[in-house]
Amino acid sequence: MRQTKSALFRFIRRYVGDEQEAQDLLQESYAAAWLGLRRYDPNRSFEAWLRTIALNKCRDWSRRRFVRRLVSGSKDLTTPEALSVSDGAEPIDDQMEIARSLTRLNREISVLAPHLKEPLLLTAIEGRSQSEAADILGISIKAVETRVARARRKLFEALSDSGPPPSR
Numbered sequence: 001m002r003q004t005k006s007a008l009f010r011f012i013r014r015y016v017g018d019e020q021e022a023q024d025l026l027q028e029s030y031a032a033a034w035l036g037l038r039r040y041d042p043n044r045s046f047e048a049w050l051r052t053i054a055l056n057k058c059r060d061w062s063r064r065r066f067v068r069r070l071v072s073g074s075k076d077l078t079t080p081e082a083l084s085v086s087d088g089a090e091p092i093d094d095q096m097e098i099a100r101s102l103t104r105l106n107r108e109i110s111v112l113a114p115h116l117k118e119p120l121l122l123t124a125i126e127g128r129s130q131s132e133a134a135d136i137l138g139i140s141i142k143a144v145e146t147r148v149a150r151a152r153r154k155l156f157e158a159l160s161d162s163g164p165p166p167s168r
Helices: 005-016 021-036 044-071 096-108 115-126 131-137 141-159
Strands: none
Touching: 005 044, 005 096, 021 044, 021 141, 044 115, 044 131, 096 115, 096 131, 096 141, 115 131, 115 141, 131 141
16 A cells, blocks of 8 residues: 555546545545455556556446436536636735646546546556556557547647647
């Protein structure tokens, strides 16, 4: 746990967008890994196996959250309507602006569709190779490449007023 806790927490935090939920999911991930330790294949990377468990916990959390919102009819604070409400605060200095930008980026990442968010987090944020991400997600390397490109395009569009990025 000491070796993997920080990186796994950051991964989960970026997936769910909430620190408390991420703490709970981190604990659930380690508990599930402990209970499933007999099923671990030593020919596979332990970190990849643990990341897969955490990813599944995040997916379960997303499904439960969707159902709760559907049943309760409550609005999500990450909807465009909620995000358009200004807090009226002016940035105090550059660090405050950077912190806000990071918060917005994390929020936008957390609302990406799972099939785009997962490969983006694994490759661009966690620094894993496309091959490792493909192994964790159970998809082809080409699918990882395509999904990361689409996720980056969506983030660019969400974070800028200038529309989609220029084609290369």
